[in-house]
Amino acid sequence: MVSKRAIPMRKLSMDKRLTTFEEVALGYTEEEALEEAKRCLKCKLMPCSKSCPLNIEIPKFVKCIERREYEKGLNIILRANPFPAITGRVCPQEVLCQKECTLRKLGDPLAIGRLERFLGDYQIENNIMNLDVPEKVRGSIAVVGSGPAGLMGAVELRKLGYEVTIFEALHEVGGVMVYGIPEFRLPRRVLWFYVDYVKKLGVRIEVDVVVGRTYTIDELLKEYDAVLLATGAGTPKFLGIPGEELNGVYSANEFLIRINLMKAYRFPEYDTPIKLGKKVAVIGGGNTAMDVSRIALRLGAEEVIVLYRRTEAEMPARREEIENAKEEGVKFMFLTQPVALIGDEKGWVKKIRCIRMRLGEPDASGRRRPIPIPGSEFEIEVDNVIIAIGAEVNKLIQRTAPNLKVDKKGHVIVDKYGRTSIERVYAAGDVVTGAATVIEALAAAKTVAHTIHRDLSK
Amino acid sequence: MFKVISNRIIAPGVRRMEILAPKIAKKARAGQFVVIRVDEKGERIPLTLVDWDPEKGSITLVFQEVGVTTKKLGRIREGEYILDVTGPLGNPTEIKKYGVVVGVGGGVGNACLLPVMKEFKRAGNYIVSMIGARTSELIILEDELKEVSDEIYIATDDGSRGYKGFVTDLLKKYLEEKVPDLVYAVGPTIMLKVVSSITRPYNVKTIVSLNPIMVDGTGMCGACRVIVNGKLRFACIDGPEFDGHKVDFDSLINRIKMYKREEELALSLFEKRGNKDYGI
Numbered sequence: 001m002v003s004k005r006a007i008p009m010r011k012l013s014m015d016k017r018l019t020t021f022e023e024v025a026l027g028y029t030e031e032e033a034l035e036e037a038k039r040c041l042k043c044k045l046m047p048c049s050k051s052c053p054l055n056i057e058i059p060k061f062v063k064c065i066e067r068r069e070y071e072k073g074l075n076i077i078l079r080a081n082p083f084p085a086i087t088g089r090v091c092p093q094e095v096l097c098q099k100e101c102t103l104r105k106l107g108d109p110l111a112i113g114r115l116e117r118f119l120g121d122y123q124i125e126n127n128i129m130n131l132d133v134p135e136k137v138r139g140s141i142a143v144v145g146s147g148p149a150g151l152m153g154a155v156e157l158r159k160l161g162y163e164v165t166i167f168e169a170l171h172e173v174g175g176v177m178v179y180g181i182p183e184f185r186l187p188r189r190v191l192w193f194y195v196d197y198v199k200k201l202g203v204r205i206e207v208d209v210v211v212g213r214t215y216t217i218d219e220l221l222k223e224y225d226a227v228l229l230a231t232g233a234g235t236p237k238f239l240g241i242p243g244e245e246l247n248g249v250y251s252a253n254e255f256l257i258r259i260n261l262m263k264a265y266r267f268p269e270y271d272t273p274i275k276l277g278k279k280v281a282v283i284g285g286g287n288t289a290m291d292v293s294r295i296a297l298r299l300g301a302e303e304v305i306v307l308y309r310r311t312e313a314e315m316p317a318r319r320e321e322i323e324n325a326k327e328e329g330v331k332f333m334f335l336t337q338p339v340a341l342i343g344d345e346k347g348w349v350k351k352i353r354c355i356r357m358r359l360g361e362p363d364a365s366g367r368r369r370p371i372p373i374p375g376s377e378f379e380i381e382v383d384n385v386i387i388a389i390g391a392e393v394n395k396l397i398q399r400t401a402p403n404l405k406v407d408k409k410g411h412v413i414v415d416k417y418g419r420t421s422i423e424r425v426y427a428a429g430d431v432v433t434g435a436a437t438v439i440e441a442l443a444a445a446k447t448v449a450h451t452i453h454r455d456l457s458k
Numbered sequence: 459m460f461k462v463i464s465n466r467i468i469a470p471g472v473r474r475m476e477i478l479a480p481k482i483a484k485k486a487r488a489g490q491f492v493v494i495r496v497d498e499k500g501e502r503i504p505l506t507l508v509d510w511d512p513e514k515g516s517i518t519l520v521f522q523e524v525g526v527t528t529k530k531l532g533r534i535r536e537g538e539y540i541l542d543v544t545g546p547l548g549n550p551t552e553i554k555k556y557g558v559v560v561g562v563g564g565g566v567g568n569a570c571l572l573p574v575m576k577e578f579k580r581a582g583n584y585i586v587s588m589i590g591a592r593t594s595e596l597i598i599l600e601d602e603l604k605e606v607s608d609e610i611y612i613a614t615d616d617g618s619r620g621y622k623g624f625v626t627d628l629l630k631k632y633l634e635e636k637v638p639d640l641v642y643a644v645g646p647t648i649m650l651k652v653v654s655s656i657t658r659p660y661n662v663k664t665i666v667s668l669n670p671i672m673v674d675g676t677g678m679c680g681a682c683r684v685i686v687n688g689k690l691r692f693a694c695i696d697g698p699e700f701d702g703h704k705v706d707f708d709s710l711i712n713r714i715k716m717y718k719r720e721e722e723l724a725l726s727l728f729e730k731r732g733n734k735d736y737g738i
Contacts, residue, residue, distance in 0.1 A: 108541055169676050171495055171502075171542040171576040179678070209545040210676055214481050234678045245685055245709045262501065262673065269726050271501035271526050272673070273720035298517035347712035394677045396695055 004107025007036040012184075017328055018297055021183040021265070025089070026325060033118040037065040039103060040110050047100035048112060053443035054081045054087075055075050058097055065115060071128065074119045078130060081388045081442065082197070086122055088117025088180060089438045093316050124193045130155035131200055139225035139456050142167065144211045144397070145332060147175020149230035149429025150439040151194065154203045156449035157228075163202075165224070167209040172261060174341055175232055177438070179261040180253075182291050184298075185321075212397040217404065217425060225370055226424045226452045230445060233430035235394045238387060239283065243341025248275070248349040252288045252388035277383020278302040281352055283338055284313035284388035290322060292386045293330040304330050305380075305407055309337040309357050309370040333380075335359070338373060341385055351379045358417075390436045409434060418448030419455075426452055460543040462534050463516055469596050471523050473532055473568060474508070474688065474737065480515030482507075482545045488573040489551030489667065490697055492517065495542040496530040499705035503527050504672045504694075506570040506644070507546060508599075517543075520569035520598065526724045547675045548698045551577065551665075557639035559583040560605075562629055562653050564590045564645025569599050570667060571644050574608070577607045578642070587611070590625025590645075594618035627650040633660050643702065647711050654702030664702035668693045672714060684710050 010026040011017070017024055028036065040062040048058040057076055061439040064073030071234040072134035077084045093113035101109035122128075143150045146168040154164045161169040171196045172178045177186060199205060209215065211231075220227045236251035236445040238244050251256075255274070262272035280296040284288050285308035296304045306325070308315060311334045315322060326332075333355040359368035393410040405413045405421035410425040411434055414420050420427050429441035463476040482492060490508045509518035523532040534540065540583055551574050559578045563571035564688040568589045587607040591597045592615045604610050605676050611628045612620030626649060629641070637660050643653040644667040670682040670693050677695035684693055685706035691697065 055537075068661065074702070169675060171544070208542050209481070210544060210547065213676075214485060226573060234676075236678070238680065238682045238683075240690075243715065244690060245706070245731055247713060253679040254673060254681045257673050259678050263499070267720065268724045270499045270726060273717045274722065275717060294485065347709070396677055 002039050002041070002103065002106065004038070006108035006111040007032045007058070009111070009113075014327070017184070021298060023053045023187045024184045027121055028114050028118045033065055033115060034068070037062050038113050039113060040066075042076065043102050043103050043278060047102065048097040048110070051100045052097045054080045054446065055438050056097075056116070062110070062112075062115055065118065070119060070122045073124075074123050075130075077116060078123075080151070080456065083120075083148075083194050084116050085120025086177065086186065087439055087442070088113050088115075088120045089190070090114075090437075091184055092437060094319060096439065110438045120190075124190065129197050129200060131308060133158055133201060135320065135325060136161055138386055138453075140165070140223075141226050141228060142220045142224040142451065143230060143231040144220075145175055145232055145429075145431075146173040147167075147177060147230060147232045147429065148206060149232070149431075149445040150175065150441045151198055152230070152445035153200060153228045153428060153449050154198055156426050156446050157452065158201045158203050160449065160453045162225075162453075163204075165204040165206060166198075167211050167215070168205060168207045168211040170261065171207050173205055173207065176234070179257045180255070180288070180291075181262055182295055183402070184294070185291065200320055210396070211402045217401045219398065221424055225456055226426060228445070228448060228452065229397065229420070229425065229427040230429045230441075231394060231397060231431045232441075233391045233393050233435040235319065235391045235392050239338060239340060239389060241340050243349065244387070245344060246341055246343040246349040247347055248277070248383060249341060249385045249387065252282075252284070252292050252386055255292050255295070255386050256288070259299075260409055264385045265295075265299055268389055273383075274299065276301055279382050279385065280304045280383045280384045281380065282306045282386045282388055284308065285310065285317060286388065286390065286391070287317045287321055288390075290330070291390035292388050293325050294328055296384075296386070297328055297330065301384075306332045307328060307336045307338060307354065308332065308334050310359060310367060311335060313369045315357075324421070335370065336383075337370065339377065342379070349382060349385050351381055352385060353377055353379050393431055394435065401442045415453040417446065424455075459539045459541060462536060462538055462540060464536055465532070465534055470715045471597050472520065472596065472598055473628075474518060474520050474569075475524065475531065475534075476516050477520050477540060477543060479517045479543050480546075482543065483510045483515050483517050484512045486510040486517060486546040487550030488553065488577040490546035490548045491546030491675075491698060492519070492520075492543050492611070493547060494527075494531075494540055495674065496527060496534070500530065500541065501527050502542075502675065504547070504669065504675055506571060506667070508569045520566055522566045523719050525574070525732055526728045529725070529728060544675065547694060549696075551583050551642075551699060553577045555582045556663075557583065558586065558636075559640045559642060560586045560588065560632065560638045562590075562625055562631065562641065562643040562645070562649070564625055564649040565592075565596065565644030565651070566598070567667075568655050570605065571642075572599050572602055574642060574644070574667075575603065576606045580589055583640075584608050586624050586632070587708050588627075588628045590614065590631070590649075592616065621669070622651070623648070626656060629653060630656050633657065633662070637662055639663070641702075644666070647707060647714060648704060650705075651652075651707035651711070651738070654705065654707070658703055666702040666705060667699050668697055668705070668710065670710060671716065
């Protein structure tokens with residue numbers, strides 16, 4: 001009889017969680033992985049695999065775990081996904097592979113993400129890298145951006161026999177995985193392992209290069225056979241309410257960049273400061289809102305409150321991250337929308353004026369639309385406000401490439417194979433879809449890499 | 459890694475640094491800036507491009523040694539390296555023939571004035587430069603500015619050179635006599651505010667080059683946001699130049715002070731313990 005419950009993942013002790021940036025989810029031990037792998041029903045139709053954007057053959061690698069054939073299992077994943085220790089940690093499995101798991105009819109779905117991570121960690125521990133690339137060089141590709149889509153595109157193209165150069169605007173490689181996702185969700189050693197892998201494959205990486213400024217797309221097209229735009233969605237949205245210019249107000253991106261990229265939590269050992277008071281309000285209900293809330297607690301904030309305009313059920317954050325935030329002491333105020341930020345005489349944010357909301361009919365996103373309740377305004381006192389209501393596409397490149405077609409939101413328009421309006425220029429990931437997940441960017445970049453290969457082989 | 463070709467003192471506490479950065483030198487235009495990070499623990503800060511030489515592959519920056527980053531920069535010797543230099547960033551100055559262009563600079567801003575006035579001159583404008591500093595020895599790049607200016611006026615707070623008082627007083631007097639076609643100002647934010655309020659009644663187009671706190675400098679963080687015409691704009695990608703009559707200077711001046719205490723703390727620790735391992 002299969003157990004209804006998945007083997008739980010051990011977590012870091014609470015005192016460490018609140019004082020360090022160490023990883024919270026500790027991963028399965030071998031025994032735990034073996035135990036969980038046993039639960040898999042090995043469905044012939046592989047519904048899990050079909051709902052994985054990279055179509056990883058999940059039951060096959062799970063079977064390998066069961067047989068303790070870890071390297072074999074790992075290789076099954078690597079055929080489809082070169083970064084299992086990353087996706088095993090940050091994929092929203094509950095809405096992808098695990099959603100379709102047959103075990104859900106009995107109880108918990110198979111903990112596919114945890115098992116993937118188990119093999120990913122096995123890969124890192126044993127330094128397993130498949131570095132086979134064709135000897136013959138087919139052409140050269142410029143990849144713009146070193147986030148999930150950029151790294152995936154580079155790996156696929158390199159394996160197809162292309163010389164690949166990645167251009168990164170920041171001083172570190174990894175895009176959102178280095179400036180955005182905090183270390184307690186994705187330890188940097190995991191990211192560095194894969195960056196090292198990409199470099200060992202022979203991909204060149206140039207940091208401190210802002211395409212659109214240091215080079216234009218036209219210049220890249222003169223040097224390379226094709227250009228893959230994988231610049232992501234890195235520009236923060238603001239609320240458009242009075243007071244957002246006040247001191248003490250951060251965009252989630254600025255907060256995360258200061259912490260994750262610039263190590264401001266180690267100021268003054270590191271030069272970049274961060275300034276946080278006792279009571280921090282975080283606006284938004286996504287994973288980023290959970291990340292910044294949990295960081296704020298680690299920085300010593302006494303009270304962190306998430307303000308979200310709908311209810312918990314509509315929050316786009318992963319359940320797991322909401323649970324982690326709650327465990328750590330993050331508070332939530334639902335059906336609450338800020339209408340103004342109010343400062344003190346020194347220009348520092350002091351209060352948020354909010355209005356209560358109720359849920360109306362479903363909107364375009366399928367979630368019930370929040371509607372303000374007239375006369376329900378109230379104020380809460382705060383020392384900081386962090387705005388985590390999403391990010392949009394950076395418009396830097398399109399400004400210097402007027403013939404690159406974009407939609408109203410600035411997303412690069414591509415055909416279903418990833419071709420943009422400029423010949424030999426392709427795009428994948430958030431720059432096409434708007435802010436989405438790591439796995440979707442990986443899947444898109446893989447498809448586009450093969451489009452480039454097909455087009456250049458003509 | 460970017461090699462420093464030279465790093466010399468041009469006034470007390472002010473240095474002129476030439477860095478090997480061929481990609482940036484090839485692309486640089488007047489009005490743009492770079493973001494630098496001196497070392498592994500360093501902050502990212504923006505510095506305006508003062509000069510560049512595409513053939514030599516070098517760029518020139520001028521900075522005042524006031525904070526940890528600029529002090530660290532000051533200690534880098536010829537032949538040593540800066541970890542990161544990114545650019546050129548920001549929109550270049552729109553260069554065209556206006557007629558009479560008055561350039562107003564203050565402090566290190568005088569160095570930033572130079573490339574812009576050079577280009578305005580090349581475009582056939584009549585150039586009037588007004589440069590100010592606390593005292594005579596802090597007047598920098600005077601000769602180079604003279605070369606591109608048809609008229610040049612100097613002001614010092616202590617009267618040790620030229621007019622005794624603020625450079626903005628010079629502008630005020632000038633406007634009482636004649637109205638130029640453009641006023642371009644770069645320097646301390648308070649000076650930009652005063653310049654803009656002086657020119658407003660004359661309805662003369664006024665461009666100010668802002669220097670707010672930035673982190674990435676590529677539109678990712680929003681630290682450099684400033685209210686222009688009632689809307690939030692990012693100085694790094696929408697600027698750094700804006701219509702001075704539309705900028706909300708008071709909130710900008712407030713934002714620049716956000717980390718004043720942290721900056722002072724970091725500086726005192728830096729001075730106490732020297733360049734290496736001054737942290738906790």
